[in-house]
Amino acid sequence: MADYAKSVMQVAAATVGIPVVDGSSNVLPVGDREAVHAAWDLHRRLVHRSMVRGLYQGWDLHPAQLVSRYAAVFTFYREGIEAAGERVRAYADRVSGGVLDEPATARALTGYLLRGIDCGALDEAEVIEVSGLGRPGLLALPEMRTT
Numbered sequence: 001m002a003d004y005a006k007s008v009m010q011v012a013a014a015t016v017g018i019p020v021v022d023g024s025s026n027v028l029p030v031g032d033r034e035a036v037h038a039a040w041d042l043h044r045r046l047v048h049r050s051m052v053r054g055l056y057q058g059w060d061l062h063p064a065q066l067v068s069r070y071a072a073v074f075t076f077y078r079e080g081i082e083a084a085g086e087r088v089r090a091y092a093d094r095v096s097g098g099v100l101d102e103p104a105t106a107r108a109l110t111g112y113l114l115r116g117i118d119c120g121a122l123d124e125a126e127v128i129e130v131s132g133l134g135r136p137g138l139l140a141l142p143e144m145r146t147t
Helices: 002-014 033-052 065-093 103-119 124-131 135-144
Strands: none
Touching (some): 033 065
């Protein structure tokens, strides 16, 4: 039920440009080593799940949750850099293949790469290597293609 409510909020908020922010786990990383690691693992999975669903902002209840948030955020961007970069390169080079992206998808892919750079999970040099574009090119990309 919560996933459905979040999806409805995302659709409604998207029409007015408001990002939806996801909550945190109420299982705190405190106690013995096993309890802390279990709480970190749960929190990391929840943050990653939110990001996969397009909820890129979140909040945490405890400072120790920053460990698992950073792990989830960095993993999310590290896992997708190759695929996103290749699709951005194909879009910019107007190469058609098995996937045909339109401007809205290019905007989403460039946003992904830019957020990865901004949070420190990706280095601009490696984004240039996989996509062929640095920050200025990524910002201009969706408007480049008219056909």
